[in-house]
Amino acid sequence: MNVLVLNSGSSSVKFQFMRMEDEGLLAKGIVEKIGSSDAIVTYQPEGRNKIREIREVLNHSVAIEIVLNLLLSPHHGVIKQKSEIGGIGHRVVHGGEDFSESVLITDKVRAAIQRCIQFAPLHNPHNLKGIEACEKLLPGIPQVGVFDTAFHQTIPPKAYIYGLPYTLYRKLGIRRYGFHGTSHSYVARKAAEILGRPPAKLNVITCHLGNGASITAIAGGRSVDTTMGFTPLEGLVMGTRCGSIDPALVPYIMEREKLGTKEIDSIMNKNSGMLGLTETSNDMREIEQEAAHGSERHQLALEIYCHSVKKTIGAYMAELGRVDAVIFTGGIGENSRLVRRLSTAGLEGYGIVLDPGKNEGNERIISSGRVKIMVVPTNEELAIARDTQRILSALKPAAVEAEPVPAAGPAALALDDVAALLLIWAKNRRAGAAVLARKWARETGRTIGEADVTRELGRLGLSAASARKAS
Numbered sequence: 001m002n003v004l005v006l007n008s009g010s011s012s013v014k015f016q017f018m019r020m021e022d023e024g025l026l027a028k029g030i031v032e033k034i035g036s037s038d039a040i041v042t043y044q045p046e047g048r049n050k051i052r053e054i055r056e057v058l059n060h061s062v063a064i065e066i067v068l069n070l071l072l073s074p075h076h077g078v079i080k081q082k083s084e085i086g087g088i089g090h091r092v093v094h095g096g097e098d099f100s101e102s103v104l105i106t107d108k109v110r111a112a113i114q115r116c117i118q119f120a121p122l123h124n125p126h127n128l129k130g131i132e133a134c135e136k137l138l139p140g141i142p143q144v145g146v147f148d149t150a151f152h153q154t155i156p157p158k159a160y161i162y163g164l165p166y167t168l169y170r171k172l173g174i175r176r177y178g179f180h181g182t183s184h185s186y187v188a189r190k191a192a193e194i195l196g197r198p199p200a201k202l203n204v205i206t207c208h209l210g211n212g213a214s215i216t217a218i219a220g221g222r223s224v225d226t227t228m229g230f231t232p233l234e235g236l237v238m239g240t241r242c243g244s245i246d247p248a249l250v251p252y253i254m255e256r257e258k259l260g261t262k263e264i265d266s267i268m269n270k271n272s273g274m275l276g277l278t279e280t281s282n283d284m285r286e287i288e289q290e291a292a293h294g295s296e297r298h299q300l301a302l303e304i305y306c307h308s309v310k311k312t313i314g315a316y317m318a319e320l321g322r323v324d325a326v327i328f329t330g331g332i333g334e335n336s337r338l339v340r341r342l343s344t345a346g347l348e349g350y351g352i353v354l355d356p357g358k359n360e361g362n363e364r365i366i367s368s369g370r371v372k373i374m375v376v377p378t379n380e381e382l383a384i385a386r387d388t389q390r391i392l393s394a395l396k397p398a399a400v401e402a403e404p405v406p407a408a409g410p411a412a413l414a415l416d417d418v419a420a421l422l423l424i425w426a427k428n429r430r431a432g433a434a435v436l437a438r439k440w441a442r443e444t445g446r447t448i449g450e451a452d453v454t455r456e457l458g459r460l461g462l463s464a465a466s467a468r469k470a471s
Helices: 060-072 107-118 124-137 150-154 166-172 181-195 249-257 261-270 273-278 284-292 296-320 330-335 337-344 356-360 380-401 415-427 433-444 450-459 463-470
Strands: 002-008 012-019 024-032 036-045 051-057 087-092 143-147 203-209 213-219 222-226 325-329 372-375
Touching: 002 060, 002 124, 002 380, 012 060, 012 380, 024 060, 036 060, 051 060, 060 124, 087 124, 087 380, 107 124, 107 415, 124 143, 143 380, 150 181, 150 222, 181 203, 181 213, 181 222, 181 325, 181 372, 181 380, 203 296, 203 330, 213 296, 222 296, 249 261, 273 284, 273 296, 284 296, 296 337, 325 330, 330 337, 337 356, 337 372, 415 433, 415 450, 433 450
Parallel strands: 002 087, 087 143, 203 325, 325 372
Antiparallel strands: 002 012, 012 024, 024 036, 036 051, 203 213, 213 222
16 A cells, blocks of 8 residues: 655645555655745655755645646556555644544544644644645545644643633633644654563653743653643744743733733744744754854753753652653754753762763663653554554455445435544454443434344444454
């Protein structure tokens, strides 16, 4: 199966096209400055020269059409026809409380993503544009949504409910959601693979440090706490985001500086963090260079950044009780020896001991103490492609092979009801037919028999998978 992975942003579409048999990368690229006459298209086919051109790209649909034309190009393409695309995996920033894992995109899933726009107004609308463009340009090719927030749905209420009136959670859904979930999940599993231990037996702290940054406490493969909250603004000091601050500062600054809500939001999200502290740059490489040349301001910014990382590692050690590994990933986490050194200095008494030589060599394991300190490059695109393949493979017997199922007969449910059942199954893969029937009844207000659930799942080629996961 070949999978097209899309990350549709406000003015860009990043893509990777993967051959899942060996997880080989066939092509990758990005369309930037969408909505302008001087958009930038970058395309890199496997084993060939990179292509870069400037052209008009009015919207996301045009951008994705350009991507498809490049993949199909007689000169630069990697496939001959659209049918060679087995599935499309979309990064979706916010899934709210609706999704605890990746799902096949149906009308109800799209409606749920639409509802979550209230939580991610700068991201979900553009994720939806990518989904809608693919429906028009690649009709019949199944799509999967992979949510940044899904991995964190295992966080317990004591860690996600804020100390605000509970009615605000009940009415407005105000709670900690967490982000970077796909990355945290991927590197935790990769680290377990490197250590030769099952994820369920490991407690790890994953530090995704890039322009956006977050840390997650993972117990037995499940997220139990994370630094980002209702929005990606909470938590660590970041490239341009302030991270956690005294909430009372917001009305205070607004009153003193005569600012509106959009202006204060821009200050906290776009003009704070390392950029605001240094007043020159949010690029960690430039900041480290200026600090090395004697800039006290840049040195202070580095210390503030690493202090917030170290403080969180310590807090999550207390929360987890036992920690097997601290994992660094993301552009800064994977490449900055200095940030890793400053962020772990002083933690030797807790078993976190950095090996200077291994750290400078950027090795996978850079520690000499009881707790492993690891550098694990993230690969969110591969994680999205794997989830897409897993979900579509479960549908393959019915949708692709179309093998006869004599005992099943015609559908017992209307198409909308089948879609509802499929969505419930995707969100509750470990549940048996009886549990699925009860959940279907609660959602639709109508009853369905356990036999009908089994029959419909069997007709879709899902009964074996459902029964296996329920056992």
